[in-house]
Structures are given as structure tokens and as C-alpha cells.
Amino acid sequence: MFSQPEITQIINDALQRIQTNQHVDRLYEPVRYAIANGGKRIRPLLMIMAYNLFRDDILRIIDNAIAMEVYHNFTLLHDDVMDKAVMRRGKPCVHVKWNENAAILSGDTMLALSYRLMTENRAFFNCDADPAALYDAMQQAVNTFNEATIGVCEGQHLDMDFETMDDVSEKQYMDMIRLKTSLLLSCSLKIGAQLALAQPRQADLLYTFGEKIGLAFQLQDDLLDVYGDPKVFGKNIGGDIVANKKTFMLIKTLEMASDKHRQELKKWIAMTDFANEDKIKAVTHLYNVSGTRQVCEQKINELFAEGMEALDQLNVTDDKKNPFRQFALKLMNRQS
């Protein structure tokens, strides 16, 4: 088995070798910039880790793995245009460094590139397995990728739609973060298993593991916006509160609070003139008295446990599951 740093190195090397056309080099400058701008390469890493549960020849699927990373970076690029973000991982966004048209078009190109990487991997067929089984596995992987690429667009749409909705339900919210955050993780894991010719049941368990851990991670992100340690969290505390972002915390408090507290919360949501620290303090108080923190923490624990349960059921030896446990714990910043 390969270690996570080894796999990450292989991924970063492959990302640097993506084939582009010299003729139109200026189109690919923002593409390279966006892809080079770091990140933990979580999605290709998970795909290769999943594959590596069943097979050792991981280089055979490197193109499929980096397809996931190129796709992910495309979504960040276009999301930043739509959100009018300025910075991404400490550097100016593509639409700031170049311009909006360059961001739209280089994003489109990255989406097409991700599909070329996913669908045109000849190395995968250099293998002594039955060619028909290989074709079938690749077809399944591409189907899963289609589910991911379309689903993530749907999730982004729901997220934007929620901005102008007053009554987002918990279910709607969970559906949205499942599409926008979890789906790419769960599909990366599933594709890794599919390309390794694993049994469908194994691929589905890995999918569930990714889905649950992704949901838990997003809810924890919502929670840390309120209760996180600013030094550890990396973003300003209360940013979601100031922006009225419809997080699990806000949605659940609107649902659970007493009439009086709900009215107070709505008053803060409608207010246009306020000091940030006053709003953050008041809304946090409303979250506290409504018991939302406990509900959110419980939900996170449930989802985390469901993810671990899926992992437990996986039909591989326990030592092979450990890197996934470690991965999930590290993602959630937990000790155990």
C-alpha cells in the first residue's frame, strides 16, 4: 500500500503534466494557475486510496484521479465568479487576476479537460484482466463521474437559490450540501473501487463513507463559524451570521426556537444597519438558548458514526481501513 504523502506526490506530478496546446498558451495560464494553487488534493487522494484497497497498480488510474481535481478546481473558479469572491487560498481569484471572461472560459476548458482525463485513459487498459470487464468498469466510472458533475452544479444552484428563500428546511439544506460538498468525495471513492473491479457493494460502502463524512464536515464548518477558535478555524468567526448565510445553525434555530426567540432572530436577519460584533453576539446567544449547538453536534456525531459504520462493513482487512479512519479524523480535526 502507498502512503498518503506518496500518493499526493504522484497526484501533484501528474497535475503538472496535463497536456495543453502551446498554440493557445494564454488560455491555459489561468488553468495552470488555478490548478497549481494548492489544496489538499483530497478527491484524487481518496480515489487512489479506494483503488489501492483492492489493487496496487495505482498509476493506471492517475488520469481518472486528477480528472476529479481538475473538475473540483473548475467549480471553485466559477463559484468565485458567481460569489464575487476576491481571494482563494491566499491568492487573487482568476477573475481578479485576469478578468471575468478569462475565468468563465478557462473554467469551461477545465471542465472539458476533466472529461478528457476521465474518458481517455488508455493506461487503464494495460492490464491482464478481461477486456470486457475493464470496459465495463470504465463505463461505470464515467457514469459515476456524470452523476458528480451534474449533481455539483445542482448543489451550487440550490445554494444560490437559498439566498433568496425565507423557508429553507433542514431536509433541503442537507440535500444541498450532499450535492455541493459530499458528492465529489463519495464519487471519488466509488470510482476508485469501480476501476479496481471491486464488487458493487464495496463501491457503495465507500460511497456512503464519503457521503457521511462530507456531510459531517460541512455541518462542523457551520458550527465552527459560530463556536470555532479563530486561530484554528482560518476564517473570521461569525462570517455566516453577518451574511445571513442559511447554515444548519440558522435553519435549525428558526425551526426549534421559541416564538419570541424566532422573532428576535428574524429581526436580526432583516436588519441592515448594525455592528458586526453586536449581531454575532446576539445571534450566537439565540443559538445557545435554542439548543442548536447540541443538535448540530449530535448530528455531526451521528453522521460521523454512520460513515465509520460503512467503513467497518467493508470487506478488506482492518489495517487497510485505518488510513481512511485517520483521514476522516484529520478532516474533522479530531483525535478519536
Next chain:
Amino acid sequence: MFSQPEITQIINDALQRIQTNQHVDRLYEPVRYAIANGGKRIRPLLMIMAYNLFRDDILRIIDNAIAMEVYHNFTLLHDDVMDKAVMRRGKPCVHVKWNENAAILSGDTMLALSYRLMTENRAFFNCDADPAALYDAMQQAVNTFNEATIGVCEGQHLDMDFETMDDVSEKQYMDMIRLKTSLLLSCSLKIGAQLALAQPRQADLLYTFGEKIGLAFQLQDDLLDVYGDPKVFGKNIGGDIVANKKTFMLIKTLEMASDKHRQELKKWIAMTDFANEDKIKAVTHLYNVSGTRQVCEQKINELFAEGMEALDQLNVTDDKKNPFRQFALKLMNRQS
């Protein structure tokens, strides 16, 4: 063999049945709007016509065919955002009717949908041909689609890049229109042949036919902007001249004109305060005295002849080639 109206009907029916997710219906409203907004469905039509040269069971590739149309409409949608266009085929552009974010995201979704249609066509495999040959044909078709989707982005980039360049060469211009206009036509034809399990040579000849006719069509569009009949042309005459658009006419005149005429042309290009009709008249005069019209007409005739030559070499009976000849003549608005 199927007639063009029959095929077009099948295409339009299939476009209406594209599977979308009810849950996120508002994401798909602009998608349906963009796809429903007419057009001649040239690309899927050409794909099915090419397939129909070799096989009769055209319904097997309908998903691949409409993939091309969905992709084409995605490019129009994003190009309109980048060009800040207002109307498309007599209706408000998506970013005008909804907003820019909806246009970016529904365009992204259309690109992903086009790939799902191209890569997930199970009907194609319902056939008594050798499964390995079918897999191989589908893989080739997907490779050709990848060439198209990435190439068209490159063409759009070059087109935007030319706006700020002073010295676009004829070769650069021809490369750009080959990518932006011809490639989707030639790849549609090639994919049709590939899916029909035609010999590679036949697929390449159809590709060349599409490429040459596409180039001839674009050059004729450039020519008609100057010399067209406003009643027939459908756009305002001289629009490219007013906007300093780097068409074949402008590029070739800058290359061929006498020093005196070149200076005069550059003066008009640099001028910011002018009456449109004065500029159109003056620049048209410079095109006339430089002989650009003849050079352009000759180039169109050459390209058209090269396209016909590729068609002639195709290894099918002459009556099967006639619909392609008629198609090319109609596209070019010619009698013979």
C-alpha cells in the same frame, strides 16, 4: 435513408426528453429555454446523416447526436455572456432574461449534460455487432468529442484574444475559425461515421468535408457583412467594419493594400468619433481597391471545392452523397 426533415423531427423530440432533476427545476429552466430556442440543429443532423450513410438504425445514436446540440447551445450561452450580447435568435439571452450567474451555471450544467448524453448511451450497444468493436467505436467517438469540446474553447479564446491584437495573420485567423466554427461540424460528421463502424478513412473524409465547408461558410459570412443584401443577410451590413472586427476581409486588406491604403485603413480603425455609414463606405472602398473581395471569393470557392472533393472520395454510392451536396449548397446559399 431518412430525409432531413424526418431526422430533424427526431432530434427535436429527443431534445425535449432530456432527463433533468425535478428537485432543482429552476436550474433547468434556462437550460430548456436555451435548447428550445430553435436553430437548425445542423450538428446532430450532420452526425445522423453521416451515420445513415452506413447504417439505418439511426435511433441508436440519438443521444450522441443531441449531445452535440446541447454542447453547441452551451457555447452560445457562455459566448453571449462574454460578448455581453442582448438577443439570441430574436429572444433575450439567458443572462438578460435571468441573470449572469444563472447563465454561467446553467451553461456549466449543459456542458456536463452533453457529456452524459455522449458517454452514457446504452441504446448504442443494443446491436448484434461484436461488443468489442462497439466499445472501441464509442471510445473513438468520445475522443473525437473531447477534441471538439476543448478545441471550441480554444477557438473562443483566440477570437477574444484577437480583439486586442494589431497583427493577426491570415493563418492565425484561419486556425481560429477552424476551431470556433468548423470543428463542431467536422467532429459531428466524424462521430457519426465512427459510431457506424465505418472505416477510419471514411470518417476522416467526412471530417474534411465538414471542416472545409465550415471554413467556407465563415469566410462567406465575413464577405456578406460587407457586400451582402441586407434583406437576405439577416444582420446589419457593415457591423464588423464598425466594430473593427478582425475578419478575413480586414486582415487580408491590411496585408495586401498599398502603403497609402493601409495607412488610411488604420486611420479608420483608430478613429473613435465617426458616422457609421461614413466608415462603412470608406472601408468598403479600401477593400474594393485592394482586391480583397476577389481574394476572399476565390478562397471560399477553393474551400468549397476541397470539401466537395472529400465528399467525392467517399466510398458510398453517389445518391447517398447528394444530401450532403444539397446541404452544403443550402448552407452557402448557392444554386450549384
